[in-house]
Amino acid sequence: MNELFGKNLKYDLKSSLVVFFVALPLCLGIAIASGAPPMSGLIAGIVGGIIVGALSGSHVSVSGPAAGLTVIVLDSISSLGTFPLFLAAVIVAGLFQVGLGFLKAGVLCYYFPHSVIKGMLSAIGLILILKQIPHAIGYDKDLMGAMTFQQTDNQNTFSEIWLAFQYYSPGAIPIILIALIILIGFEHHKIKKNKILSAFPPALWAVVSGILINQLYFAFKPEWVLDDEHLVTIPVLNGVSELGSLFTLPDFGLIGTSSFWVVAATIAIIGSIESLLSLEAGDKMDPQKRISPPSRELMAQGIGNTVSGLIGGLPVTAVIVRTSANITSGAKTKLSAIFHGILLAVLVVAIPVLLNKIPLSCLAAVLFIVGYKLARPSIFVHEWEKGLNQFLPFVATIIAILFTDLLTGIGIGMVVGIFFVIKTNFKQAITVTERNGNYLVKLNKDVSFLNKAPLKNNLAMIPENSFVIINGIKAKFIDQDIRDVLNAFIESAHDKNIKIKIEGFDYNLKENA
Known part of the structure; x- marks a missing residue:
């Protein structure tokens, strides 16, 4: 425990601040893109950080509203009619996930190939870079939470970049450049050894620089000032009495309809798949190579969705963007995910006016770095x-x-x-080798109907007057289709004057080797 709150605490606190800056605009953007109240995205981020973070068995995974569910949420709200009706479906989806966890359905994550997981991580990195280019140069017509190629405004990833270079905001350029210089420069060992500069994460210095530069524009370059759509936009409360207005209660009025259950099941299944993918990817990125229990993750996500739906939040999943930001920022334990949720809960209510001064262009710089670390050229070479x-x-x-x-x-x-x-x-199950007219047909392991075609082709190529050894010693199981092919070859061998020696099974192949 002392190690947890001593040695690791400073790393987790710094990482939580970076994840907070990454999560803040994404939570808002995903909510708006989903056709939901902006606060619902922040609520999901808070629940994903504090509740799922505490219950999850992962040390590095971070949960919150997922861009991958944006279209599903948008369609579900439309089909059910109102946002409160949708919230009820989120609660039921959460209960489904808890059930999946008890059934140990989390083992499905072990069946995703390593190459596909690595491809997913690199793709997310490239998408982050491409999607942030418009925000970096001050073209903020698209939402920061949008991650799909085709957008609802009939634009796509590349057409948005083209438009951005035509309608950029000059004031964003110095902000993104200085933010990148800070983020890259802070990786230098001399700065890392400086007690004052290294006391806070580079992302915080980048954000502060962005706010200060934009404020300087008011005095020296008013036409370059970034406002409105170019800044973070959080609802501002006028007092404690308005706290209740941030939450929306669920409506179970359609629980008896098939459409309600279809929405709940869809959210549960898609959300579970995305969480398991992110969990597996996070474990592969974890420098300490810790293994997270996937079924426990499903239960944690289920409880998180139940709570999120009860208080007006979007569905939550484990999210690879926030998870990768957490890992690359040096997080050691799950405290980082929990702290980021606490920061969302406290700062969004306490200092919304200050947060609303943050230019999206400097947050884009933070996401650029996260994206690059996910899609480094060395990964492609490897x-x-x-x-x-x-x-x-x-x-x-x-x-x-x-x-x-x-x-x-x-x-x-x-x-x-x-x-x-x-x-x-x-190639590996069956090998056929030849030496001086002698052939060895070797069943290297269990063989199934999938090996039928190559086996038939190889046997057909053996010429007349050959000597053939069929070796099945290593095959503990021989599928009936393979038996039929071998039987047919053995029975027709005398027509070609082919002599056969069988090792590892009987001639009729009725029994396994």
């Missing part, structure tokens, strides 16, 4: 060195996510990955 069986699913996942959305891209990456698994299995 995956290439593993061979095409790993590199092609990796690249396919990246391209698919870039041009669709997270879950669609993961699905495409999984299909490509499975293709290479099957292809590799074809």
Whole structure:
């Protein structure tokens, strides 16, 4: 415990502040993009940080409203009719997830290929960089929480960048450049050793610089001042009496309808998949390589969604953007996720006026750094060195996510990955070697119907007057389709004057080796 609150506390506090700056605009942007009240995104961020952070078995994962659910939430609110009706569905979705956790459904996360997870991380990094370019130069027509390729305004990732360079805001340029200089410069070992400068995370210095530069514009360059859509926008309370207005209560009026249960089940399933993906990715990024219990994560997410729905928040999932920001900022324990939730709860209520002075362009700089660390060139080189069986699913996942959305891209990456698994299995399960007219047909492991086609092709190529050894010693299981192919070959061998020696099973192959 002393180690937890001593040695690790300073790292977790710094990381929580970075995650706070990343989460703040994303929570607001996702809520607005989902057609929900802005406060619902902040509530989800608070619940994801404090409640899910405390209950999760992960040391580094951070939860909150997910960009991947934006379209689903938007459609669900529309189909159910009102936001309170949607909140009731979120509560039921949370209960579904708790049930999935008790059923140990979290083991599904172990079936995502490594290359696909790495591709997902790199794709998220590239998306962060591409999506923040418009915000970096002061074109803020699109929301910071938007992560899909095609936007609701008929623009896409690349057309938004094109428009940004045509309609940029000059005042944003110095802010983004200075913020990047601070963020990159603070990585230098001399600054890290400086007790004063290293006392606070670089993200805080970058944000403070952005606020100060924008305030200087008022005095020296009024036409460059960033306001309204170029700044963070948080609801401002006029007193403690208005706290209650921040929350929305659920309405269970449609609980007896099929549409209600379809929405609840959809949120539970999609949210669980995204959480498990982010959990697995977070474990791979964790410098200490700790393994998080996935079924416990489902229960934590379920309880978080139940609470979020009760008080007016969006659905929560484990989110890879915040998780990666947490890890790369040096977080050691789950206290970082919890602290970021506390910061959201306290600062959004205590100093909204100050937070509303933060330019989105300096927050874009923070996300640029997070994106670069997820998609460093060295990662692509490393995956290439593993061979095409790993590199092609990796690249396919990246391209698919870039041009669709997270879950669609993961699905495409999984299909490509499975293709290479099957292809590799074809090569490794059965080998046929030849030396001086003698052939060895070796069943290297269990063989199934998937190996039928290559086996038939290889056997058909064995010429007349050959000597063939069929070795099945290592195959503990031989599928009936494989037995039929081998039986047919053995029975027709005398027609080609092929002599056969069988090792590891009987001629009729009725029994496994």
